[in-house]
Amino acid sequence: MHRQIGQRSRAYRSVAAHAALAAALVAGAACRDERDPGAAEAYPGPTTAVTGASAAEAAASANAPSAPSAGSSAPAAAPGSSAVPAGSAAPASDCPADMVLVAGAYCPEAEQKCVAHTRDYEQQERRREQAKAAGRTFDERPAPERCVRFAEPSRCLSRERRPVRFCMDRYEWPNRQGELPALLRTWTEAHRACADAHKRLCTADEFNFACEGEDLRPYSYGYTRDDTRCNVDKPYVQPNQQILVPYDLCQERARCRAHLAELDQREPAGSRPGCVSPFGVFDLNGNVNEWVERPGETAPRRSGLKGGWWGPARSRCRPMVTAHDENYAGYEVGFRCCADAGGGSDAGTR
Numbered sequence: 001m002h003r004q005i006g007q008r009s010r011a012y013r014s015v016a017a018h019a020a021l022a023a024a025l026v027a028g029a030a031c032r033d034e035r036d037p038g039a040a041e042a043y044p045g046p047t048t049a050v051t052g053a054s055a056a057e058a059a060a061s062a063n064a065p066s067a068p069s070a071g072s073s074a075p076a077a078a079p080g081s082s083a084v085p086a087g088s089a090a091p092a093s094d095c096p097a098d099m100v101l102v103a104g105a106y107c108p109e110a111e112q113k114c115v116a117h118t119r120d121y122e123q124q125e126r127r128r129e130q131a132k133a134a135g136r137t138f139d140e141r142p143a144p145e146r147c148v149r150f151a152e153p154s155r156c157l158s159r160e161r162r163p164v165r166f167c168m169d170r171y172e173w174p175n176r177q178g179e180l181p182a183l184l185r186t187w188t189e190a191h192r193a194c195a196d197a198h199k200r201l202c203t204a205d206e207f208n209f210a211c212e213g214e215d216l217r218p219y220s221y222g223y224t225r226d227d228t229r230c231n232v233d234k235p236y237v238q239p240n241q242q243i244l245v246p247y248d249l250c251q252e253r254a255r256c257r258a259h260l261a262e263l264d265q266r267e268p269a270g271s272r273p274g275c276v277s278p279f280g281v282f283d284l285n286g287n288v289n290e291w292v293e294r295p296g297e298t299a300p301r302r303s304g305l306k307g308g309w310w311g312p313a314r315s316r317c318r319p320m321v322t323a324h325d326e327n328y329a330g331y332e333v334g335f336r337c338c339a340d341a342g343g344g345s346d347a348g349t350r
Contacts, residue, residue, distance in 0.1 A: 094342045095167035098175050099199075101341055102168050102210045102279045105161035110216045112154045112318065114147035121145055144312040146233070150223040154216030161214075168202060168210050169336040171269035171282050172290065178268045181288045182334045184247035184260065187303035187326040190291045190335035199337035201293045204320055206338055207306045211285065211317035213278035218316050220277040220284045230275035230286035231267045232308060232315040239263055239331050246329040263331045265310040283307075286315045288334035300325040305333060 095101045117125075124143040131138040172181035173193065185193075187201075194200050202210070211220045219225060227233040243259045250256035270282045277284050284290075289305045304322050308315025309332040324330065 096339065098170060099167040099339060100170050100210075100280050101165070102206070102281070103165040103341065104163075104209070104214050106164045106205065106209045107156035107158050107161050107214075107216060108205070109157040110154055110318075111157055112216065112218045113151040114149070114218075115151050116147070116149040118144075118146045118148055145314060146225065146312065147218065147314075147316070148225050150218045152223050154218070154223075156216060164206070164209055165341045166206055167339040167341050168206065168279075168281055169199075169338070170280065172288055172334050172336050175269075175336065177270040177282075180266050181269050181283070182247070183264070183266065183288050184244065184250055184329045184331055185291070185334055186246055186329045187291045187324075189246065189329075191293075191326075194335070194337035197337060199339045201291060202336065202338035203295055204292045204304050204306060207284070207290070207292050208317055210279055210281050211277050211307065215278070217278075218318070220281075220317060221274060226274075228272075228274070230272060230283065230315065231265075231310045232286035233312050234265045234310045236311050237263050237265075244329070244331055260331060267310075284317065286310055289321075289330065289332050291333065291335040292320070294322070300327065302326060303328070305330075309333075 121143045124140060127140070128138050169175040171177055171179075173185075173190070174182060191201050212218070217223060219230075221229050225232075240259060243256055244250065245253065245256055250260055266287060269287075272283070275285060275287075276282050284307050286308050287310060289309045290307045292304045292306050294302050294304045301322070303324060303326045304320045305324065306320050307317070308319075311332065
């Protein structure tokens with residue numbers, strides 16, 4: 001189903017340039033509810049205040065590829081409302097052909113207010129409050145916290161935005177339109193695969209900005225949840241974690257292969273043209289959860305999961321699950337890669 005995870009794409013710039021910017025962005029980037037260490041993979045916990053950025057919706061269609069290949073680089077999004085202007089169209093040399101230039105002004109801390117949740121979540125919250133008022137124990141399994149609609153616009157809480165510039169894979173690994181994305185991958189495998197491709201894992205902040213752009217959209221496409229735009233909110237199937245092992249080993253075990261087939265609800269990368277960010281990056285919400293790097297953390301906790309997946313989960317730009325270490329392989333977990341951009345002195349958000 002997948003090509004070898006270590007397959008190389010053409011070489012590009014080194015990841016070393018990012019180390020200097022790491023400490024500065026990590027210090028201000030964490031918003032209290034963005035990082036949820038206790039969230040389960042199926043039903044992540046609530047997130048109400050988040051952080052991010054975005055640009056004009058028209059840029060999404062302008063950046064989307066017109067042919068079914070990842071062979072041409074999309075231009076950067078048009079500037080959004082920001083004190084620091086976003087980058088203009090990318091020269092061909094700024095990013096490898098299979099990547100998209102993401103450049104603009106990043107807001108480390110932002111407020112995104114949910115004004116309407118899904119009915120199951122709101123009904124459960126009412127029952128919780130009733131139980132609390134009556135002094136009863138409330139032991140229902142938490143309903144997934146899914147926001148149907150956010151207030152517009154989002155608000156940047158940071159004193160200033162920070163200029164960022166980096167390249168991101170247009171599609172989830174193996175970064176080919178029309179292929180199913182990788183899954184059942186550990187953070188360690190993802191880290192190695194990106195390095196073998198002369199790229200690197202994206203940081204949490206890079207994921208935020210590529211997904212939301214300068215307008216701080218909660219979803220890559222806007223403020224209102226839409227399960228027709230991205231592969232989200234499909235029925236939850238209970239996994240048997242005792243059967244599942246990392247993908248390559250799973251393919252050697254008939255029982256694991258069969259169980260994975262029961263769980264798997266992926267869709268081919270780029271198959272939903274509406275699930276695209278302002279910069280032209282596809283499937284940043286839903287389809288498969290994506291490993292990111294958390295600068296400043298040490299092994300084995302450098303790993304985070306962002307973007308959500310096909311099931312009933314938050315599947316927004318900002319939330320991040322940090323409960324899983326670098327050796328965890330979830331049945332819904334994949335990744336994509338980033339790289340330093342050429343043609344400028346600005347580093348990515350590390």
